[in-house]
Amino acid sequence: MLITEILARNGRMYADETALIERDPENSIRREISWSEFDRQANQIANLLRSRGVGPGSKVVHLFMNSLEWLPLYFGILRSGAWVVPLNFRFDSENIKHCVTVTEADVMFFGPEFYSRVAAVKDDLHSVKYFFSLGPCDLEGVENYLDLLDGCDVCDPQLKFSPDDSAALYFTSGTTGMPKPILLTHGNLESSCIVENRHHLQTHDDNFILIPPLYHTGAKMHWFGNFIVGAKAVILKGAKPEWILDAVSEEGGTIVWLLVPWAQDILNAIENGTVDLKKYKLDQWRLMHIGAQPVPPSLIKEWLQTFPGHDYDTNYGLSESTGPGCVHLGLGNTHKVGAIGIPGFDWECRIVDALGEPVGKGGKGELVVRGPGVMREYYKNPEETARSLRDGWLYTGDVAQMDEDGFIFLVDRKKDIIITGGENIFPVEIEDFLQGHKDINDVAVIGLPDERLGEIVAAIIDVKPGRRLNDADMESFCQDLPRYKRPKTFFFDNIPRNPTGKIEKPKLREKYAGHQEMFKL
Numbered sequence: 001m002l003i004t005e006i007l008a009r010n011g012r013m014y015a016d017e018t019a020l021i022e023r024d025p026e027n028s029i030r031r032e033i034s035w036s037e038f039d040r041q042a043n044q045i046a047n048l049l050r051s052r053g054v055g056p057g058s059k060v061v062h063l064f065m066n067s068l069e070w071l072p073l074y075f076g077i078l079r080s081g082a083w084v085v086p087l088n089f090r091f092d093s094e095n096i097k098h099c100v101t102v103t104e105a106d107v108m109f110f111g112p113e114f115y116s117r118v119a120a121v122k123d124d125l126h127s128v129k130y131f132f133s134l135g136p137c138d139l140e141g142v143e144n145y146l147d148l149l150d151g152c153d154v155c156d157p158q159l160k161f162s163p164d165d166s167a168a169l170y171f172t173s174g175t176t177g178m179p180k181p182i183l184l185t186h187g188n189l190e191s192s193c194i195v196e197n198r199h200h201l202q203t204h205d206d207n208f209i210l211i212p213p214l215y216h217t218g219a220k221m222h223w224f225g226n227f228i229v230g231a232k233a234v235i236l237k238g239a240k241p242e243w244i245l246d247a248v249s250e251e252g253g254t255i256v257w258l259l260v261p262w263a264q265d266i267l268n269a270i271e272n273g274t275v276d277l278k279k280y281k282l283d284q285w286r287l288m289h290i291g292a293q294p295v296p297p298s299l300i301k302e303w304l305q306t307f308p309g310h311d312y313d314t315n316y317g318l319s320e321s322t323g324p325g326c327v328h329l330g331l332g333n334t335h336k337v338g339a340i341g342i343p344g345f346d347w348e349c350r351i352v353d354a355l356g357e358p359v360g361k362g363g364k365g366e367l368v369v370r371g372p373g374v375m376r377e378y379y380k381n382p383e384e385t386a387r388s389l390r391d392g393w394l395y396t397g398d399v400a401q402m403d404e405d406g407f408i409f410l411v412d413r414k415k416d417i418i419i420t421g422g423e424n425i426f427p428v429e430i431e432d433f434l435q436g437h438k439d440i441n442d443v444a445v446i447g448l449p450d451e452r453l454g455e456i457v458a459a460i461i462d463v464k465p466g467r468r469l470n471d472a473d474m475e476s477f478c479q480d481l482p483r484y485k486r487p488k489t490f491f492f493d494n495i496p497r498n499p500t501g502k503i504e505k506p507k508l509r510e511k512y513a514g515h516q517e518m519f520k521l
Helices: 003-013 035-051 070-079 093-103 112-122 143-149 187-199 216-227 240-249 260-272 297-306 383-388 427-434 473-482 503-514
Strands: 017-022 029-032 059-063 083-086 108-109 128-131 140-143 166-173 179-185 207-210 232-236 257-259 289-291 313-320 323-328 349-350 363-368 391-401 410-412 416-419 424-425 440-450 452-462 487-490
Touching: 003 035, 003 070, 003 187, 003 216, 017 035, 017 240, 029 035, 029 166, 035 070, 059 070, 059 232, 070 083, 083 093, 093 112, 093 179, 112 363, 128 143, 140 143, 166 187, 166 297, 179 187, 179 416, 187 216, 187 313, 187 323, 207 216, 207 240, 207 323, 216 257, 216 313, 232 240, 240 257, 240 260, 260 297, 289 297, 297 313, 349 391, 383 391, 383 424, 416 440, 416 452, 424 427, 424 473, 427 440, 427 452, 427 473, 440 503, 452 503
Parallel strands: 017 232, 059 083, 059 108, 083 166, 108 128, 128 140, 207 232, 207 257, 257 289, 289 313, 452 487
Antiparallel strands: 017 029, 166 179, 313 323, 349 363, 363 391, 391 410, 416 424, 440 452
């Protein structure tokens, strides 16, 4: 059953039951909708798009912060037959322009937080025929779609889809940090519902506390495990420890997916007395799982001592595999924390050498995966597609090894991406920015281990002869970078490069992070 059909079934079977709850603690707002209302809104959005000639093959950009409107809009776009194109809410105007241009998007929906960013490039978005805003917007040619829904048919437009039909374009990034689209099918999305439910055994009585951004495959595809059984979810806007615990306690949350810093913040708040667990109703909370970044085993050990009744899992995945699940640790395998796990339900994994031949246990090689979530292609990029998809196998670019029990450990991450607080940061982008300083001769950006965020950004600066720079100078210069991309520490040193001119980042990581690139099991 495809996900648009699952929504229709939930609307029939669980009509008046709560489907989604939005909690905005900062503004003391709580809203909710039922399954029938969720289904009805998706139909109205689909019919609005159909009335404008939008249908199969059209591309619709979805640029929203997490909210109660996010998922009905997502499903409405799919139900119209168009391809949904969710965009990262951190994208600046130029990234937005790039994504719209590459996909040749026909329609754009955006929330109020993005009015200024859209305004800066709107006249350059030549493919877009219709702009829809969430709420009033004074930009010329932009319609408030909420005002239009009451006039739209509430019935399903009854388009028929097959698993092979294209459904969504999710943006990732290449080595330069420029976003590139991944084409997923209806079958890919359906498979993620099944995989997630098999891994975490959700029932109709579960309640998923959903905190990470919905534009990312990770958060949404984890929620899919609840969605397939008509179980409710709470969209929590904010990740303060007391907000998370309030949501679990007051809404009866049973499953929470956290990033490493959020889990660490909860433990720190308990330790320093900021929160008192006795004030919360937490007995029903059965599962905490983590994804999107390396997980310190010490964190999980402390977590399970604090919450001895919890199951724990971690997942590995990529946007190219329709999010998490191709590899997962598995419930009950906390003795293997540090591993990404074993092949997920209905997935195959191998570790191969440069020729694509499997290596033995303990040998290092590239992790490749095969299963129902593997993307169709990198959209309009046959060269990159051919490099990544071979005989049905997705080549992840991640170096891994397998222990004697069949558990997979990552050894080196893909293309030097820095993962801080679950967000991917591309060193080249920051290096290019820093190179604009008149006193810098050369620069390299790496990630350093951090207990709370997983990694922090560090910059190694080679100063031009006769010039002087210090930390304060660099911190001032970096104010034009988004806060999460600013280096947290600076080193002033020479930059090692190999004979072809590439920065030898393994040497820098070994020198400044104090660890080898490879580790032994």
